[in-house]
Amino acid sequence: MKSNWRHVLGGGLIALYLVGASAVVRAEDARIRALTRNPAAHQAAIEGGKKASFFCINCHGNNGISSLTDVPNLAGQNPDYVLVQTRKFGNGQRKDEFMEGLIKVLSEEQKVQIALFYAAQQVTPGKQDVALVGKGKQVYTQFCSRCHGNYARGNEVIPRLAGQHTDYLELSLKRYKSRSGERVDPLMFNAVVPLKLDQIKAVAAYLNTLP
Ligand code: HEC
Ligand code: HEC
Incomplete structure (x- = not known):
């Protein structure tokens, strides 16, 4: 209990x-x-x-x-x-x-x-290392998809992550994780607690490849 x-x-x-x-x-x-x-x-x-x-x-x-x-x-x-x-x-x-x-x-x-x-503008997905993308997909499915959605396109209150730059994704995730103060969001603070650095890299690579 x-x-x-x-x-x-x-x-x-x-x-x-x-x-x-x-x-x-x-x-x-x-x-x-x-x-x-x-x-x-x-x-x-x-x-x-x-x-x-x-x-x-x-x-x-x-x-x-x-x-x-x-x-x-x-x-x-x-x-x-x-x-x-x-x-x-x-x-x-x-x-x-x-x-x-x-x-x-x-x-x-x-x-x-x-x-x-x-x-209304077109998203341009990137290309990333296949093994890293596979690992990132697992991380995403386990920790992120329940809010950001199966295709990482979000909704009115949740941002699209699909096709985003890996550097920006990593930077944002590290900031939420260290609570450095640029952004304050209790949902994201909790979501990133279990993530290790290699998982952050992997999930960022995966997300970058999505249309
Ligand atoms: C409980 C719901 C929830 C979960 C789970 C969640 N997120 Fe989020 N995410 C949000 C919300 C809400 C925001 C917007 C927060 C803000 O305004 O700062 C956000 C913002 C983000 C951003 C910033 C996007 C941008 O364009 O600046 C990134 C990156 C992100 N989430 C990645 C992830 C990843 C990766 C996971 C899984 C490890 C995850 N999120 C899990 C709700 C969630
Ligand atoms: C000098 C460079 C610069 C200019 C010019 C600029 N931005 Fe930004 N913008 C940034 C940076 C850097 C970030 C990311 C900040 C962070 O890491 O939280 C950002 C983030 C954003 C975000 C948040 C996106 C997300 O995924 O959460 C929005 C929305 C945005 N800008 C809109 C605008 C608009 C609208 C304009 C024009 C009026 C504009 N920006 C002009 C540099 C710029």
Whole structure:
């Protein structure tokens, strides 16, 4: 019985978090949904997002595929997740020297448009060592797929990991693991506890190869 309280507490925490997060997401959602319901408005928002993201190109690349491997690809990322993260940079819940300043110049509508623009861009999966990928798949299935999904594409509150740069994935996982403070998320803090360094490398390689 003794080992069960962690499980129960963990489950409660996840439920609470998801309720909390979806309450936050729903407000954004309303605007994203209103635009995506109407094809013409959706297309106009994507074009607005392309214009508004002219400065983001410097680091995140032309179509959301960054050439710097410690800068995340935004192509194909879930729009609600992108929107929530831009909010987190804006209010200091997520720390990054560049992003915190940059995000302040965007209006709320521009943030929505940018999120829809990046969501509409093509993901480009990478090639990795086959043995490492096999090991990474096992790690992913055991520890990650229940939240990030079988294809690592996430959902409104959970980010897509499929096709992401290995360097960025490793960096993010190590930061959650060491609780270095750039990002604070109780679900990810718990998720990375069992991971060893070689498992972090393997899971990052696996995720990079997914479309
Ligand atoms: C000077 C380089 C730079 C520029 C310009 C830049 N970014 Fe970033 N961006 C980064 C880095 C580095 C990170 C990763 C921060 C971290 O490790 O947590 C990031 C992270 C993000 C994330 C989080 C992605 C994720 O997977 O969690 C979003 C969303 C984002 N940027 C949006 C934007 C938008 C929108 C713009 C343009 C207004 C922009 N960025 C311009 C460097 C940049
Ligand atoms: C209980 C649910 C849950 C589990 C299990 C989980 N994650 Fe996450 N993950 C999340 C949430 C929620 C976020 C967004 C956190 C934030 O905003 O900082 C996230 C964020 C991430 C990020 C940052 C992505 C980005 O674009 O910046 C990475 C990388 C990641 N998870 C990898 C993993 C890996 C690898 C595993 C398995 C070892 C895992 N996650 C297990 C819920 C989970």
